Amino acid sequence: MIKLNKLTVPTDIAEKIKQREQRYNELDASGEQIPDSLASAYRAPEVKELLRHETAEKCAYCESKILHVDYGDVEHLLPKSKFPHLRYSYENLTFACSVCNTKKGDFFDAETPLLNPYEDKPDDHLMPFGPAVWSAPVSDRGLITQKRLALNRPELVERRTERLESIATLIGQIARTKTPAIRQVLLEELKEECEPSEEYAFVVRAYIKEILATHGESFRQDALSVVV
Ligand SMILES: [Zn+2]
DSSP states (O other), X not given: XXXXXXXXXXXXXXXXXXXXXXXXXXXXXXXXXXXXXXXXXXXXXXXXXXXXXXXXXXXXXXXXXXXXXXXXXXXEXXXXXXXGGGSSOXXXXXXXXXXXXXXXXXXXXXXXXXXXXXXXXXXXXXXXXXXXEEEOTTOHHHHHHHHHTTTTOHHHHHHHHHHHHHHHHHHHHHHHOOOXXXXXHHHHHHHHHTSTTSTTHHHHHHHHHHXXXXXXXXXXXXXXXXXX
């Protein structure tokens, strides 16, 4: 999980959201049947598109790139079953993979809420170590988030490991090359791999920093400037 930032909702989309919310509230207040199309309109295509852009098409929780394996879910950060007034609230929506969405379910605990990647700093609560993500020792919220979302489920650890293996190969090439132009190209590639839009950026960045801290002498100066 990495820190995310909310996009500004364009006026026309904000207006549509407002209209849906008003209609829903009217029907709800009068006890009339609420059509499924309206009840699920929080995930209207234009809203989903914005959310996808916001998370770089990754799951907001596990950072898996979604679209090549899944359509992805529009997910309520605070569950709509317990916070019905936030059903359409853009601030309460994100984009998540179906596995994280299912594991989260309608869980909510006021004393120990799950991490919100828009409001919390995941670095304060979660610790990357190799391909795994652990909770920081003093963070109950990190612990409950890691356990509830199963952030070390085997398929995730396997995919993160593959990602770190490709980074290790790249770093090995940077350390060994004697050709400045090749070194420069590879460093630029490494920089791209560290971008927050890349899959599993949380563990990738930590891995690179660890290598620089322990084995960085031969390429420390330029590599450090790439990742810090
Ligand atoms: Zn996920």
